[in-house]
Amino acid sequence: MSAIYTERITKMYNKVHALNGLSIHVDHGEIFGLIGPDGAGKSTFFRILTTLLLADSGMATVAGHDVVKEYKEIRKKVGYMPGKFSLYQDLSVEENLTFFATIFGTTIKQNYDLVKEIYEQIEPFKERPAGKLSGGMKQKLALCCALIHKPEVLFLDEPTTGVDTVSRREFWDMLASLKEKGIGILVSTPYMDEAGRCDRIGLLQEGKLLKADTPKGIIDGFKKSLYAIKTESTYKTLLFLRKQEFTESALPFGEYIHLSTKWKLNENQILSKLKEGNLIIKEVKRIIATVEDVFLDLSSKKSTI
Amino acid sequence: MSREIVIKTDALTKKFGDFAAVDEISFEVTKGEIFGFLGANGAGKTTAIKMLIGLSRPTSGEATVAGYDLYKETERIKKRIGYMSQKFSLYNDLTPQENIKFFGGIYSLSRKSIKEKTQEILEKLDLVDVANTPVSTIPLGWKQRLAFAVATLHDPEIVFLDEPTGGVDPMVRRQFWETIYEASDNGKTIFVTTHYMDEAEYCHRISIMVAGKIAALDTPDSLKKQFEVESMDEVFVKLVRRNENTTSKISK
Numbered sequence: 239m240s241a242i243y244t245e246r247i248t249k250m251y252n253k254v255h256a257l258n259g260l261s262i263h264v265d266h267g268e269i270f271g272l273i274g275p276d277g278a279g280k281s282t283f284f285r286i287l288t289t290l291l292l293a294d295s296g297m298a299t300v301a302g303h304d305v306v307k308e309y310k311e312i313r314k315k316v317g318y319m320p321g322k323f324s325l326y327q328d329l330s331v332e333e334n335l336t337f338f339a340t341i342f343g344t345t346i347k348q349n350y351d352l353v354k355e356i357y358e359q360i361e362p363f364k365e366r367p368a369g370k371l372s373g374g375m376k377q378k379l380a381l382c383c384a385l386i387h388k389p390e391v392l393f394l395d396e397p398t399t400g401v402d403t404v405s406r407r408e409f410w411d412m413l414a415s416l417k418e419k420g421i422g423i424l425v426s427t428p429y430m431d432e433a434g435r436c437d438r439i440g441l442l443q444e445g446k447l448l449k450a451d452t453p454k455g456i457i458d459g460f461k462k463s464l465y466a467i468k469t470e471s472t473y474k475t476l477l478f479l480r481k482q483e484f485t486e487s488a489l490p491f492g493e494y495i496h497l498s499t500k501w502k503l504n505e506n507q508i509l510s511k512l513k514e515g516n517l518i519i520k521e522v523k524r525i526i527a528t529v530e531d532v533f534l535d536l537s538s539k540k541s542t543i
Numbered sequence: 544m545s546r547e548i549v550i551k552t553d554a555l556t557k558k559f560g561d562f563a564a565v566d567e568i569s570f571e572v573t574k575g576e577i578f579g580f581l582g583a584n585g586a587g588k589t590t591a592i593k594m595l596i597g598l599s600r601p602t603s604g605e606a607t608v609a610g611y612d613l614y615k616e617t618e619r620i621k622k623r624i625g626y627m628s629q630k631f632s633l634y635n636d637l638t639p640q641e642n643i644k645f646f647g648g649i650y651s652l653s654r655k656s657i658k659e660k661t662q663e664i665l666e667k668l669d670l671v672d673v674a675n676t677p678v679s680t681i682p683l684g685w686k687q688r689l690a691f692a693v694a695t696l697h698d699p700e701i702v703f704l705d706e707p708t709g710g711v712d713p714m715v716r717r718q719f720w721e722t723i724y725e726a727s728d729n730g731k732t733i734f735v736t737t738h739y740m741d742e743a744e745y746c747h748r749i750s751i752m753v754a755g756k757i758a759a760l761d762t763p764d765s766l767k768k769q770f771e772v773e774s775m776d777e778v779f780v781k782l783v784r785r786n787e788n789t790t791s792k793i794s795k
Contacts, residue, residue: 275712275713275715276683276712277683277712372584372585373584402583402584402738403583403738403740403776403779403780403783404583404779404780404783404784407780429741430713431741431774431776471728472724473721473724473725473727473728474728476721476724489717490717490720490721490724490745491717492741492744492745492763492775493744493745493763493764530713533713534713534714534717537712537713537714538714
């Protein structure tokens with residue numbers, strides 16, 4: 239039995255597809271990452287699966303229960319951490335956790351094992367109002383509250399958005415240890431670099447799944463030749479590259495420009511071409527694609543159709 | 544060839560009571576540079592920027608922005624800088640045309656010059672078709688580039704970008720950075736704050752604030768070499784951890 243199973247889930251808002259035929263499955267003990275920018279439909283999908291919103295068509299089960307007919311069962315068995323901070327700001331850390339435990343008819347003591355590792359990190363501040371915690375600590379508390387009733391499936395909608403790098407890493411470490419306990423986890427993120435922390439990922443854009451696979455599978459599926467170019471003048475080099483016949487796409491990528499080409503070239507061919515444009519080039523190297531390269535490639539293909 | 548310095552601070556400090564939110568920071572930014580100003584939440588970034596844009600008076604230290612003194616000439620500074628943030632840059636209920644007109648008025652541009660600028664921006668950004676629809680309905684990518692155009696209406700020397708592109712589409716983000724690179728090519732200095740480390744890699748040089756001080760300042764490449772890591776993300780993690788260790792040693 240899958241922790242989450244969906245078949246062609248579709249949802250429209252004012253004639254616009256928020257979700258367009260989304261089919262995925264997530265196993266117990268698996269982290270599935272839904273990766274896509276703002277407006278891709280991530281939150282709508284979460285709300286349908288947590289039985290807060292009805293899909294227009296398609297079917298879905300969570301922990302083996304149908305999201306429409308058996309929504310009450312699902313609500314007992316899932317933990318949901320919405321994108322917006324959803325705790326009571328005026329209640330203390332401890333009061334929030336007690337509150338959520340009570341709602342689900344349990345106590346902190348009963349399921350302490352599951353949240354122990356996380357809760358210990360915020361316990362020194364247990365008297366502090368939740369609204370006065372730092373971003374990273376808020377996330378930890380929200381995660382504790384979503385876990386306190388020992389859910390089978392965990393939904394985390396952009397848990398790391400707006401959280402600093404160090405806290406983001408800690409958060410992913412926590413998810414890895416929860417997964418070991420057999421919980422199925424669906425997590426969304428706009429950060430492509432977090433893809434590597436998931437067992438499988440789905441790339442989502444405008445309500446459509448561009449591709450779903452393991453991070454490695456996604457990267458291996460990119461068949462074009464890709465080069466990283468470092469230059470003194472990014473803007474001029476970009477413009478120059480886009481005029482070349484061999485260029486499929488040229489995009490800024492941090493300190494580098496990533497160039498994908500229509501046919502295979504060696505580094506020196508690219509370098510000598512760039513020299514014709516009087517550009518000062520520091521480095522040209524062939525590289526392996528990142529998840530972000532794949533996303534950009536798939537999404538540009540889509541928009542030209 | 545020495546490059547013109549457009550921002551210079553020397554032991555710039557801002558205290559709230561005994562607490563030094565910004566603790567003797569010194570750095571220089573040169574003309575046309577894209578300078579990344581990073582730090583975790585609460586490291587003192589916002590306080591530092593508020594001083595640099597003339598909204599908060601320093602407690603001590605020296606600084607000039609666009610050649611003007613941060614204590615005595617803040618009104619002049621404000622005319623020479625542009626400011627754009629993710630949170631607020633444009634009026635959503637106004638159309639692109641109205642936004643340009645409004646901000647042009649704020650910057651006291653002449654009617655003629657506002658008219659010319661409006662035409663120029665709408666054409667350049669391909670916004671002619673949506674010139675009269677509310678900004679709230681146009682796609683984020685366009686909106687960001689329009690916000691940047693509006694922030695540079697008065698042709699400032701320095702543009703402050705405060706968390707400009709959080710959580711957006713990878714393609715939109717790239718289009719935005721191209722706009723930044725183009726402005727830098729044209730001699731504008733760009734001062735960017737962000738806490739997204741992958742975004743930091745787009746900058747020419749980066750300073751990282753930890754607990755009110757500048758803990759590192761260099762090109763992304765040199766910082767990665769110096770810390771023996773592959774990404775700015777890891778540079779940041781190492782820096783913060785190092786700081787935590789020293790603090791806990793002191794408290795022991």
